[in-house]
Amino acid sequence: MTTESSNARKLTLYVAGQTPKSLTAIANLKKITEEHMPGQYEIEVIDLRENPKLAKEHSIVAIPTLVRSLPVPIRRIIGDLSDVEKVLVSLKVQGE
């Protein structure tokens, strides 16, 4: 875990307004990244209600959607991220 932190890693969370599901997802993501992978990921939260054009551009259907755009392959997780173990498994980078 010495070199990975220098590699580009990006997570984008798509939400729509301040709905309970969106807020839960934001809180869960924050908690997971802080506890299990501090400083490894660059995190961006996009509110599609403010910027609906991005939904089409980024092919978002379900809300909330978490997209790990880097490193490849792209991973998508939908849901409020309430199961920490599953989230970690899904975000696990091969070779780690």
Add this chain to the structure above:
Amino acid sequence: MVQPTGISKSLTGISGFDDLTLGGLPTGRPTLVCGSAGCGKTLFATTFLIHGARDLGEPGVFVTFEERPSDIAANVASLGFDVEALVAADKLSFEHIEIDPNELAEIGDYDLEGLFLRLELAIDSIGAKRVVLDTIESLFSAFSNPAILRAEIRRLFDWLKDRGMTTVITAERGDGTLTRQGLEEYVSDCVILLDHRAENQISTRRMRIVKYRGTAHGTNEYPFLIDEDGFSVLPVSSLGLDHLVFDEHIASGVPDLDAMLSKGGFHRGSSILVSGVAGSGKSSLAASFIGASAERGERSIYFSFEESEGQTVRNMRSIGIDLAPMLKQKLVRHVAARPTFYSLEMHLAVMIREIQRFDPSSSCSTRSRHSWKAVTGSKCSPCCCAWSISSRAAALRPSSPI
């Protein structure tokens, strides 16, 4: 059109269908079009949308879950629909919802708000009045939680209704049910079932309006046609018995026969059955009638189920009737099709379409007992071995003669 029921309707532009439903699909409400693969669901939906955008000033959004927009545009280009021009003019908008379940993990609760936002943006950007969802059940293969999907699809229908969108939803037919999920038919205000079946190796397309909330509609099964002109329905069993009647007589083309008939010929707008054994001159009499019509400058259409155009022209020339110049001047149109080419209803649909297109004042159809039998596939009595002349298809299209 007078709407005694109070429901307003939106024309689909599908000939025959708008008559059948007394004005089209329910405005501002969802309509389900269901059927098995290849029965014309997408074409129905596309025609509805393009007709609205192009001819009625009602822009439309096409939400496709399966085919790519470019494929849809290519598919309907042959029908004379210029999808790209409509898109460029902001009258039509495509929204391709693509979901790859392989790169998707579901963890926790979610909804389809992203779909709603995309739809809302597409609707608002062109001021859409019509929406097509083709095929919404694809969502069930993309997402694994059916409870969420059912709730969301229900919400989507309500949302579209609140927005006043006239919507067509297509769905694949399930096993013993109208749709696979058994959901769409309950939330739709109108349900149309399309069917494509083959009996005795002859294919027929039929449609039925299963339900239509708040209005009267034809309830029979009606044959429909998909050809180079697109989708057309033949409301054959909903025709009234109230066609125009004419007192005028028109010549049969055989002076001696005219002399035998009381006022010198057939009634205009009547149907004449000519019956006889092979070689007794049925086709010749038909050709005489066509010739007489052409002499008066009236257009005729000749449906042949046994002989090709060239054969008919050659054979009739031998009795002094030259159809070739009449065909050239477009006074006569010859339509030849083998009886087994279509089902009986489809022959009728083709005939109606040809008559509407050519607008003749008389039509002939020739068929022998043999070919008739081949069409119906049933026993027939000797008396229908005949050809009939109907001078003007008044029953089908009651309007004044040209």
